[in-house]
Structure formats: C-alpha cells, structure tokens
Amino acid sequence: MMQVKLEDVAKLAGVSPTTVSRVLNNRGYISEKTRKKVEDAIKELNYYPNDIARSLFKKRTNFIGLILPTINNPFFSELALYIENICSNYGFKVILCNSLGQLEKEKSYAEMLIRHQVDGMIVCSYNRGIEAYKNPKLPIVAIDHYLSPTIPVIGSDNYEGGRLAVQHLIDVGCKSIIHINGPFDLETPTQNRRKAYEDLVEKPITYELNNLFNEEATAATIRQIFNDYPETDGIFASDDLIAATCLKVAQELHIDVPKQLKVVGYDGTQTVSSLLPQLTTIRQPIEDIAKTAVIKLNEIIEETQNDKTMEIILPVQLVKNRTA
Amino acid sequence: MMQVKLEDVAKLAGVSPTTVSRVLNNRGYISEKTRKKVEDAIKELNYYPNDIARSLFKKRTNFIGLILPTINNPFFSELALYIENICSNYGFKVILCNSLGQLEKEKSYAEMLIRHQVDGMIVCSYNRGIEAYKNPKLPIVAIDHYLSPTIPVIGSDNYEGGRLAVQHLIDVGCKSIIHINGPFDLETPTQNRRKAYEDLVEKPITYELNNLFNEEATAATIRQIFNDYPETDGIFASDDLIAATCLKVAQELHIDVPKQLKVVGYDGTQTVSSLLPQLTTIRQPIEDIAKTAVIKLNEIIEETQNDKTMEIILPVQLVKNRTA
DNA sequence: ATGAAAGCGCTAACAG
DNA sequence: CTGTTAGCGCTTTCAT
Numbered sequence: 001m002m003q004v005k006l007e008d009v010a011k012l013a014g015v016s017p018t019t020v021s022r023v024l025n026n027r028g029y030i031s032e033k034t035r036k037k038v039e040d041a042i043k044e045l046n047y048y049p050n051d052i053a054r055s056l057f058k059k060r061t062n063f064i065g066l067i068l069p070t071i072n073n074p075f076f077s078e079l080a081l082y083i084e085n086i087c088s089n090y091g092f093k094v095i096l097c098n099s100l101g102q103l104e105k106e107k108s109y110a111e112m113l114i115r116h117q118v119d120g121m122i123v124c125s126y127n128r129g130i131e132a133y134k135n136p137k138l139p140i141v142a143i144d145h146y147l148s149p150t151i152p153v154i155g156s157d158n159y160e161g162g163r164l165a166v167q168h169l170i171d172v173g174c175k176s177i178i179h180i181n182g183p184f185d186l187e188t189p190t191q192n193r194r195k196a197y198e199d200l201v202e203k204p205i206t207y208e209l210n211n212l213f214n215e216e217a218t219a220a221t222i223r224q225i226f227n228d229y230p231e232t233d234g235i236f237a238s239d240d241l242i243a244a245t246c247l248k249v250a251q252e253l254h255i256d257v258p259k260q261l262k263v264v265g266y267d268g269t270q271t272v273s274s275l276l277p278q279l280t281t282i283r284q285p286i287e288d289i290a291k292t293a294v295i296k297l298n299e300i301i302e303e304t305q306n307d308k309t310m311e312i313i314l315p316v317q318l319v320k321n322r323t324a
Numbered sequence: 325m326m327q328v329k330l331e332d333v334a335k336l337a338g339v340s341p342t343t344v345s346r347v348l349n350n351r352g353y354i355s356e357k358t359r360k361k362v363e364d365a366i367k368e369l370n371y372y373p374n375d376i377a378r379s380l381f382k383k384r385t386n387f388i389g390l391i392l393p394t395i396n397n398p399f400f401s402e403l404a405l406y407i408e409n410i411c412s413n414y415g416f417k418v419i420l421c422n423s424l425g426q427l428e429k430e431k432s433y434a435e436m437l438i439r440h441q442v443d444g445m446i447v448c449s450y451n452r453g454i455e456a457y458k459n460p461k462l463p464i465v466a467i468d469h470y471l472s473p474t475i476p477v478i479g480s481d482n483y484e485g486g487r488l489a490v491q492h493l494i495d496v497g498c499k500s501i502i503h504i505n506g507p508f509d510l511e512t513p514t515q516n517r518r519k520a521y522e523d524l525v526e527k528p529i530t531y532e533l534n535n536l537f538n539e540e541a542t543a544a545t546i547r548q549i550f551n552d553y554p555e556t557d558g559i560f561a562s563d564d565l566i567a568a569t570c571l572k573v574a575q576e577l578h579i580d581v582p583k584q585l586k587v588v589g590y591d592g593t594q595t596v597s598s599l600l601p602q603l604t605t606i607r608q609p610i611e612d613i614a615k616t617a618v619i620k621l622n623e624i625i626e627e628t629q630n631d632k633t634m635e636i637i638l639p640v641q642l643v644k645n646r647t648a
Numbered sequence: 649a650t651g652a653a654a655g656c657g658c659t660a661a662c663a664g
Numbered sequence: 665c666t667g668t669t670a671g672c673g674c675t676t677t678c679a680t
Contacts, residue, residue, distance in 0.1 A: 003383075005673055016651045021675055029649055046459075051439040052385060053673035056376050057656050059327075066420075071395060072405040074595060081396040084422050093436065096390075096420040098408050112417065115375040135370075215598055244599045271398060274539055275568045275599040329657055340667045345659055353665050377657035381672045 004045045013041035024049055055117065064297070065113035065121040067097045067106060068143075070213060074271035075239065075286070076124065079143070082290030083122060090298055092119070101213065103127040114138065120297045123147060126186060126212075139300040141293050145188045152300075154293045154312045155189045161282040161316040162196025165236045165264040168280070168318055170200065174234030174262055178225055179206040180246075181238040189311075193238055193266065205229065209242065218242055222249040233261055234324070240265035240272040240281055247279075247323065262324035268317070280324040283317045328369045337365035348373055379441065388621070389437035389445040391421045391430060392467075394537060398595035399563065399610070400448065403467070406614030407446060414622055416443070425537065427451040438462065444621045447471060450510060450536075463624040465617050469512045476624075478617045478636045479513045485606040485640040486520025489560045489588040492604070492642055494524065498558030498586055502549055503530045504570075505562040513635075517562055517590065529553065533566065542566055546573040557585055558648070564589035564596040564605055571603075571647065586648035592641075604648040607641045 006024075010017045015034060022028050023038045030038075041047075055061040064087055068076045084094045095113065099106035106125060110132035113121055120139035125147060133140060133147050140147065144155040169177050179197040182190065198204040207225055211217045222245060225232060237243035243265030247257060255261050265272070268283025292312055299305040330348075334341045339358060346352050347362045354362075365371075379385040388411055392400045408418045419437065423430035430449060434456035437445055444463035449471060457464060457471050464471065468479040493501050503521040506514070522528040531549055535541045546569060549556060561567035567589030571581060579585050589596070592607025616636055623629040 003673090006675095007673080017674080018651055018676080019649090022650085025675080027675090031649060034649080048435065048439045050380075050441060050673050052376055052380050052441045053656090054675075055656095056374075056380055056658090056673085057675050059656075061376060070405055071408070072398075072402045072594065074396075074398075074599075077401040078396045080420070081394055081422055084395070084420050085424075088421075088433075093440065094420045096404070096408050096418045097412075098405055100409075109412075111372065114372050116417065117374060117376045215594075241598055248598075248601055270396065270539075271595065272599060274565055274572075275398075275596060277572055327657090330659095331657080341658080342660085342667060343665090346666085349659080351660090355665060358665080374657050377672090378659075379672095380657080380674090381659050383672075 003050070004047050005050065006047075009038065009041045009045055009047050012045060013037040059117075061117045061119055062092050063095055063113075063116060063118040064092045065095045065097060065109070065116075065118045065123075067099055067109055067113075067121065068124040069101045069126050070098050071096060072098075073213075073241070074269040075267045075284070078269045078271065078286050079124075079290055082287045083294060086291055086294040090294065092294075092298075099126065101126045103130075106130060107132065120301050122293050122297060123151075128187070139297055141297045141300070143289065143293060144190055145186070149310075152296055152310050152312065153189065154289055154296065154314075156284045156289060156314045156316045158189050158192035158316075159196045161266060161284070162193035162236070163200065164316065164318040165193075165266065165282050166197050166200040168320070169234040169236060169262055169264060169324060172258075172262055172324055176229060176231045177201050177234035177236060178229060178232050179204065179236045179238070180221070180225075180242050181206055181208060182212050183210050184208055189313075190238065193236075197236055215241070215245060218245045219249055222246055223253075226253060226255070235261065235263045237263065237265050240267045240269065240276070240279060243279055243281065243323070244272075244276055247276075257323050264324045268319050273319075278322040280321045281319050283319045285314045285316065288314050327374070328371050329374065330371075333362065333365045333369055333371050336369060337361040383441075385441045385443055386416050387419055387437075387440060387442040388416045389419045389421060389433070389440075389442045389447075391423055391433055391437075391445065392448040393425045393450050394422050395420060396422075397537075397565070398593040399591045399608075402593045402595065402610050403448075403614055406611045407618060410615055410618040414618065416618075416622075423450065425450040427454075430454060431456065444625050446617050446621060447475075452511070463621055465621045465624070467613065467617060468514055469510070473634075476620055476634050476636065477513065478613055478620065478638075480608045480613060480638045480640045482513050482516035482640075483520045485590060485608070486517035486560070487524065488640065488642040489517075489590065489606050490521050490524045492644070493558040493560060493586055493588060493648060496582075496586055496648055500553060500555045501525050501558035501560060502553060502556050503528065503560045503562070504545070504549075504566050505530055505532060506536050507534050508532055513637075514562065517560075521560055539565070539569060542569045543573055546570055547577075550577060550579070559585065559587045561587065561589050564591045564593065564600070564603060567603055567605065567647070568596075568600055571600075581647050588648045592643050597643075602646040604645045605643050607643045609638045609640065612638050 010020045097109040106127050124143040140151050142153040246263050265281035268281045334344045421433040430451050448467040464475050466477040570587050589605035592605045
C-alpha cells in the first residue's frame with residue numbers, strides 16, 4: 001500500500017519538501033500563494049503526515065502506556081475512560097495493557113512500551129520487582145501502589161475510606177464486623193483500608209483474597225466466613241465486586257441484608273451504581289485520580305514539575321444506600 | 325534523556341551496527357563469540373531497540389487502533405479485554421480510543437490512527453460518514469455496525485437473540501411486552517433484535533433511547549413507559565444496563581419483578597452476572613467476537629484472507645435467571 | 649520566502 | 665561470517 005508522502009505533496013505543489021513541512025507545522029514565513037498550493041496538493045492527494053517518522057526525529061511519540069490488571073472491572077474501566085479522555089486533550093495516545101496480575105506479562109508489557117518509546121506510563125501494578133520501572137529517566141506515575149521511591153503515587157484517602165466504612169457499620173449497630181481484602185503482601189496504600197478497620201474494631205478479622213479476579217474463589221471465601229463466624233453481622237469489603245459477591249452468597253444462604261447482615265463496599269463506580277444501586281459504598285474520586293495522574297505525568301515529561309510531592313491523596317466519600 | 329542506541333552497542337562490542345542488528349533479529353550467520361560479545365554489550369548498556377525506527381523502516385508498526393463509544397461499559401470493557409489479550413498474542417499493541425459517540429471525536433481519532441500508521445483498526449462506531457474509513461487500503465473490521473460495503477462486520481445473531489428474549493417472555497406468560505432500543509437511524513445489525521420483537525408480538529411498541537449513555541434519561545423514558553402503558557408486564561431491553569434501569573424504576577414504582585413485570589436484558593457480561601445475578605438476559609459470545617475480529621483483521625493485514633465473508637454472525641444464548 | 653543537505657535509529661541489499 | 669552503504673519519511677539548521 002504505497003503511502004503518499006510529503007515528497008509527493010511537494011512535487012505536486014511544485015515546491016520543496018521543506019516548504020511542505022513548514023505549512024504542515026505552521027513554522028516560518030510562507031507566502032499565501034505557496035501555502036494555498038501546498039494545501040491543495042495535500043487535499044488532492046489525501047495526504048496524512050507520518051507521525052512515526054516525525055516521532056523518530058523529534059524523539060517524542062506522544063504515546064502513554066497504561067498498565068492495569070484488567071480493563072474488565074468497573075473501577076479500572078472508569079479510570080481508563082477518564083485517563084484516555086484527558087490524555088487525548090493533551091495530545092497523548094493511550095496504549096492499553098492488561099497485565100492480568102501476572103508478573104511476566106506486566107514485565108513484557110513494560111519492556112514493549114519502552115521499546116515503543118512511550119513518553120511515559122501510568123501504572124496500576126499488582127506486581128513487585130519489575131526492572132523496567134527502575135529507570136529514573138522514564139516518566140511514570142503509579143495509581144494506588146508503591147513502585148519505587150522515585151515514582152509518585154496517586155490515590156485516594158484509603159485510611160479515611162476504611163474509617164468511614166467501618167464507623168458506619170458500627171453506627172448502624174453491627175457487633176461482629178469482618179473485613180475482606182486483597183493479598184497482604186502487596187505494598188499498596190489500599191492496605192490502609194484494613195489498618196483503619198483494625199484500629200476501629202475490638203477483635204479484627206480480615207480475610208485475604210489471593211485471587212482477586214476470580215469470582216468463584218471469592219464466593220467460596222465468603223461462605224467460609226459465614227461458616228467460621230456465623231455471628232457476623234457486618235462486612236466491609238475492599239471493593240464493590242467483593243461486596244456484590246457477599247450479597248449473592250447472603251441471598252443463597254437466606255441471610256437478610258440489611259436486617260441480619262450489613263455490607264459496605266468500596267469504589268463507588270458508575271457501573272456499580274447503575275447495576276447495584278442498593279449498595280452502600282465508599283466512593284473514590286475516580287475522575288480526579290485520573291486527572292491528577294495525567295497532569296503529574298505530563299509535568300514529569302515536560303520537566304515542569306514544581307510540586308515534588310511523591311504521594312497525592314484525594315478525598316473519599318461514604319455513599320449510603322440500602323445494604324448498610 | 326540520551327537513549328542508548330544500536331550504534332553504542334556496536335561500539336562497545338567492537339562490531340558493526342549490522343552485526344548487532346543481526347543478533348537482535350536472529351538473522352543470518354553469526355559466530356558464537358560475536359553473538360556473546362553483542363549480548364554482553366546489550367546487557368551492560370541496558371539497551372532496548374527503538375521500535376519506532378524499526379517501524380519506519382519496515383512500514384509496519386504492529387499498532388491496532390480500537391475505537392469504541394466508551395470503555396466504561398461492561399460489554400465494551402469485556403470485549404476490549406479479550407481483544408487486547410488476543411492482540412498481544414499476535415504481537416499487536418492496542419491504542420484505545422473512546423469516541424463517546426461523538427462524530428467529531430471519532431473522526432479525529434480515526435485520522436490520528438492513520439497518521440500513526442496503525443496496521444489496522446477495530447471499530448465499534450456509533451457514527452456515520454467518516455471519510456477515513458473509506459480508504460480501501462486501510463485494514464478495518466467493524467463490530468456490530470455497518471461501516472461500508474468493503475468493511476467486514478463481526479457480530480452475534482441479533483435476530484435470534486431478540487427472538488429468544490421475546491419468546492421467553494411470551495412463554496412465561498407476558499401479554500404486553502415493550503421493547504427498548506437505541507437510536508433507530510443507526511444502521512446496525514442490532515436493529516435485528518427489534519425486528520425479531522416486532523415479528524413476534526401482535527402490537528409491537530418500541531421505545532427509542534437517543535442518549536444511550538445517560539442513565540437518567542433512560543430512567544425517565546422507562547417511567548414514561550409505565551405511564552403510557554400501565555398494563556406492561558414484560559420488557560425486552562436491548563442491553564443489560566437498560567434492563568438494570570428498568571429494575572430500578574420498577575422498584576421505585578413498587579412494581580414487583582418478576583411477579584408483575586418480567587425483564588430480559590441483552591449482553592450477559594461477566595460484570596453484570598456478578599453485580600446483577602438475578603437478571604435474565606441474552607448472552608453474547610464476547611470472547612468469540614473478539615477472537616474472530618482479531619483473526620479477521622490479521623488476515624486482512626497479512627493479505628492471507630481466504631474467506632471473504634463480509635458478515636460473521638456468532639450464536640447467542642438465553643440465560644434464565646430470576647427477572648423473567 | 650524558499651531550498652539543499654544532513655540526520656533521527658534502524659534494517660537490508662550487496663560486497664567481501 | 666561481517667562490514668559498507670543507502671534509505672524508511674520527516675524536520676531542521678544553514679544558505680540564498
């Protein structure tokens with residue numbers, strides 16, 4: 001597929017390639033006549049500049065890599081929507097990478113992005129020890145996970161979110177509150193949700209979900225909870241999908257929500273509020289997280305960073321509905 | 325950020341750039357000694373090949389553009405997950421574009437993708453008349469929408485899906501079934517869901533949702549339905565999010581589902597089955613759609629297309645739960 | 649106001 | 665088995 005190139009436009013317009021480049025980039029002086037000729041030629045040939053060639057010269061691709069566990073999750077898909085939208089305002093194109101939480105996959109995505117000369121990356125990693133992130137020359141921001149001391153992390157106020165959730169359960173009368181969270185060994189700020197829980201209840205019991213993205217495993221763990229602690233009357237789930245599974249299991253076991261059991265989730269995405277409007281949850285400021293991440297990343301790329309804060313914490317909000 | 329390049333590796337290893345290129349690409353004969361020297365130099369310098377330069381030469385970027393209305397929707401996010409996954413097996417990188425259903429946005433994304441020399445595009449368009457798609461040299465496949473006579477479309481059996489949904493409502497005793505669908509004027513195979521509905525019921529009444537991605541507008545339309553036709557005892561919604569809103573409005577109006585009203589949705593994503601497990605719906609074969617689309621696109625790109633079918637229709641399935 | 653020439657980092661003839 | 669050379673499509677000094 002013989003692409004039409006700048007040179008073809010130049011020939012047709014009877015000018016030099018330099019001139020065509022100038023009108024394309026609006027640089028330097030060009031007579032109106034010449035500009036017109038060039039523009040006509042562009043139109044006639046239906047010419048599109050080759051951004052790959054441009055990138056090679058400029059050493060700037062305007063590509064941003066977005067690494068997350070899976071886009072098929074209401075939190076990440078809402079986050080990704082906002083990120084992509086804001087990026088497009090900055091002229092950035094987003095390369096989507098689903099690591100599926102697998103170290104090897106994430107590693108190879110990170111390397112691929114580097115080879116493709118991305119200007120920067122936004123990473124929501126569930127893995128540790130990826131060498132590629134260590135390069136201090138590579139602009140990266142992390143969402144809700146500590147990657148390295150040099151990588152800023154954007155997230156919401158996880159401690160406060162945990163506190164709001166648990167305090168609410170206490171306020172509505174729960175005596176035996178259980179917490180369900182992801183793997184402990186990940187050094188993520190989301191562990192602060194758990195810390196808040198442990199600070200607030202007398203005898204904290206946290207169940208760990210090692211396979212966050214497998215609903216059946218989650219359901220099994222929850223059945224186990226009701227088996228181990230039949231007195232449970234409150235659950236603080238570290239995300240809304242887990243909370244939904246709690247509701248499902250409760251129904252299956254004929255436990256009435258909210259009468260016998262109260263449930264608070266976490267994230268508060270639009271998707272969940274459409275599909276499960278009764279869920280009481282903690283709403284993260286997803287759009288703000290996205291905006292902050294892109295702005296921060298852009299500052300690092302442009303080297304215009306004034307604020308060197310390494311952790312940005314955004315406020316959360318309790319959304320009361322009918323499950324607690 | 326002075327990138328290390330192939331030439332630096334060559335110098336350190338004491339060989340020519342060609343030789344380095346050869347070991348990188350495993351092309352031609354290289355002595356073990358030389359290969360070793362080069363590999364050591366690569367490691368020492370922590371060298372990553374520049375894929376932009378490579379792409380410029382090869383006229384092949386391995387980029388695929390993915391245009392959809394919004395990734396923040398269970399159907400599209402599940403589709404995107406599978407597409408990205410399969411693409412990554414083919415060595416394709418996915419550029420994510422959310423058109424938000426806006427013509428101008430979609431147009432500028434399409435042009436951006438062309439300038440970036442994508443090898444192909446997968447498009448789920450909600451717009452008509454985008455010039456960029458007309459270029460017969462550009463490999464494109466469409467999902468569930470007719471873009472042009474030369475662009476193959478992948479989708480599921482929308483007529484059969486509609487038939488299954490409506491027949492089920494009839495089978496469980498509904499007498500006054502209403503259908504809710506997206507804008508009529510889009511020439512999409514999904515209009516076949518409506519056709520099936522109209523073929524099956526005596527006095528078809530279809531409500532049109534012009535703003536598919538605005539839940540409040542959807543709710544208003546549904547309230548209108550119960551106002552206009554209080555006898556309604558069955559709703560076939562053209563997607564699960566609409567069905568969820570029906571459930572919400574029914575609850576608000578104290579209409580008991582499934583006793584007084586039965587609802588069937590459409591899509592059957594994992595997200596919906598986690599968050600709204602009670603919903604009866606038509607399950608689309610999302611993974612198959614993704615796989616078929618990527619395979620077809622790859623065939624067009626590689627020019628190895630044997631099967632020139634312009635429309636591929638995959639089977640759907642009724643998933644009976646508690647709303648109908 | 650416009651053009652000629654060099655070069656971004658890589659690969660592929662073609663020699664040797 | 666390895667190196668020399670040219671060129672992918674574009675932009676930018678530096679002339680004129």
